[in-house]
Amino acid sequence: MKRILYSLILSIVFINAFAQIPAGYYNNATGTGATLKSQLKTIITNGHIDNGYSGLWAGYQTTDRDNITISGYENDNTILDIYSENPNGTDPYSYNYSTGQCGSYNSEGDCYNREHVVPQSLFNSNAPMVSDIHFIRPTDGKVNGMRSNFPFGKVGIASFTSQNGSKLGTSVSPGYSGTVFEPVDAFKGDIARMIFYFVTRYETQLSGFSTGNMLGGSAFPGLQTWELNQLLAWHTADPVSATEIARNNASYTYQGNRNPYIDHPEYVASIWGTPVVDTQAPTAPTNLATSNPTSNTISLSWTASTDNIGVAGYDVYKDGVFYATVTGTTATVSGLNPSTTYIFYVIAKDAAGNTSTASNTASGTTLASGQPGGSCGTEDFTNIPASASSYTIRTWTNNSINWTATDARTDQTINGKAITIKNGDLTSSTISGGIGSLTITTKLPFTDTAGNLTLQINGNNAGTIPFGTTATTTTISNINIPNNVVIKIINSESGKRISIDDLSWTCYSALGTSEATKDKSFSIYPNPVRNHELFVKGENLNKILRAEIYDLSGKLIQTVANPFKNSNKINLSGIKKGIYILKTDNISSKFIVE
Known part of the structure; x- marks a missing residue:
């Protein structure tokens, strides 16, 4: 329905919009390249009225409303938010102009705020940039916060996805491997033209701005090469829309200047040229090999592919079925069955979507259930964002695991790259295979005093990790x-x-938790169990908060909260004959049901 309505109003809006470009506005835009860019800078600087940062709220009344004048999406007069608008369906949430302004927020849909497409931290929040409505859009507060100060680019593996599909994650844009934010396709051209406006309007000031891994340090071209190439591609793929034209007209009424790349999209090619179309596929990965099998994981490694522009990632296949995409040349395949042989191969791809032929195949066999294995997972922090001393949210992906570090910096090292956390935490995405033990190296890089970090697994405390002025490696077992x-x-x-550096962990192994972890002060009887009642003897039983029963494959069979509050027995009715593990807060024991 949105597409049909959009088409019906498109031609009318275009006619009205172009009629609103002031006569002679672009008469002096006669050059090409840097010359044309500077001519446009003069044109759009003249008449620019700074209405102040707080004035943006008033501006949004006419520039960013979802109605037939501006967008033609829902036409419900709510705020048009490019981070929540679903161009092809129902929006996940919407905001009223006057009642939805931030405010504080915790989740998507709480409130909208003022999103600087070029982060205001890059120009120290100075005027008139801080209040220039041509690149400051009303967007959901939560998504705006997740975007943070990251540049725009194409995401390979996402660490965050908003409800309309906007993504934060590791870049696969050629030439940049840090964290980027990717809007949905319908607004990629909008983003590109807003940034082109910024580096034109403020070209003489760029040398005094921070780059943010996106801006250039000189008037021309005004952007870093990788970002320019990505924005040129988005500008071409997502042409100027009727919504942009209507917003440009409303912004001109509010602020007195225009975005020339909406009025004349051909200026982009006249200044920066056209994007290079990449049709060359990467070479095939080589030397694929398997290693470190456990009962449910196998590690893979291979030699990197090459590409004329750059390899964006590798697709890993298990028994001919896609498993995951990774950005490095190693992966750990988890969720496997014990004593089973699997066949793997890897395919490289670039940012344009070109794919290589498959690598050589490599087979690997998992260990028998309960048989000890090697490392289940590792994180060496080689994929963290580029070195930076500021504290903010850092996200990256390694071995198909997404990591998020809050209040973190990336410029310190221990045995190599390390993540440094101040008042925050380091959190993984969901990892299969469970966890037996964890090993980690810590160090104080500055003049702080020794202390302890807290390890949580699934939100529950699992141990403490000491830190001091020298590198300390700690293993938390059991x-x-x-x-x-x-x-x-x-x-x-x-x-x-x-x-923090050199994080690794072993997978859960049911047999590995049994007799070896039994405490002399804790015992179970009878064993074998014959009458569906398992009795426990030990100290402070009434303080045990949780008991869990697993079979030897690691499947959770039964959970009992406060199991020994009123008695010292657990009812096993309904549990079939077999061997099981009883795990309490810190003790595990094996028992047999007959």
Whole structure:
């Protein structure tokens, strides 16, 4: 319905919009390249009225409303938010102009605020940039916060996806491997033309701005090469829309100047040229090999592919079926069955979507259930964002695991790259295979005092990790949590800055948690169990908060909260004959049901 309505009003809006470009406005735009860019800078600087940062709220009354004058999407007169608008369906949420302004927020849909497409931190929030409505859009507060100060680019593996499909994650834009934000396709051209406006309007000031991994340090071309190439591609793929034209007209009424790349999209090619179309596929990955099998994981490694522009990632296939996309040359395939042989191959791809032929195939066999294995997962922090001393949210992906570090910097090292956390935490995405033990190296890079980090698994405390002025490697054993887990390392010692490196963990192994972890003060009887009642003897039983029963494959069979509050037995009715593991807060024991 949106597409049909949009088409019906398109020609009318275009006619009305072009009629509103002032006569002679672009008469002096006669050059090409840097000359044309400077001519446009003069044109759009003349008449520019700075209405102040707070004035943006008033401006949005006419520039960013979802109605037939501006957009023709829902036509419900709510705020048009490019981070929540669903161009092809129902919006996940919407905002009224006067009642939806931020304010504080915790989740999507709480409120909207003023999103500087070029982050205001790059120009120290100075005027008139801080209030220039041509590149400041009303957007959802939560999504705006997740976008943070990251540049725009194409995301490979997303660490965050908004409800309309906007993504934050590792860049696969050629020439840049840091964290980027990618809007939905319908607004990519809008983003590009807003940034082209910014580097034109403020070209003489760019040398004094921070780059943010997007801006250039000189008037021309005004952008870093990788960002320019990505924006040129978006400008071409997503042409000027009736919505942009209507907004440009409303912004001219409000602010007194125009975005020339909406009025004359051909100026983009006249200044910066046209994007290079990449049709060359990467070479095939080579030397694929398997290693470090456990009962449910196998590690892979291979030699990198080459590409004329750059390899964006690798698709890993298991038994001919797509498994995951990774950006490095290693991966750990999890969720496998014990004592089973699998066949793997890898395909490289570039940002344009060109794919290589398949690598060589490599086979690997998992260990028998309960048989000890090597490392289940590792994180060496080689994929963290580029070195930076500021504290903010950092996200990256390695071995198909997404990591988020809050209040973190990336410029310190231990054995290599390390993530440094101040008043925040390091959190993984969901990891399959469970966790047996965890090993980590910590160090204080500055003059802080020693202390401890807190390890949580699935939101529950699992141990403490000491840190001091020298590099310290700590292993927390007997964590023994099966199935899917989320690893979280918390720095709750206010103001202390702790670097973290060489994180690894073993997978959960049911047999590995049994007799070896039994405490002499804790025992179970009878064993074997014959009458569906398992009795426990030990100290402070009434303080145990949780008991879990697993079979030897690691499947959770039964959970009992406060199991020994009123008695020292657990009812096993309904549990079939077999061997099981009883796991309490810190003790695990094997028992047999007959």
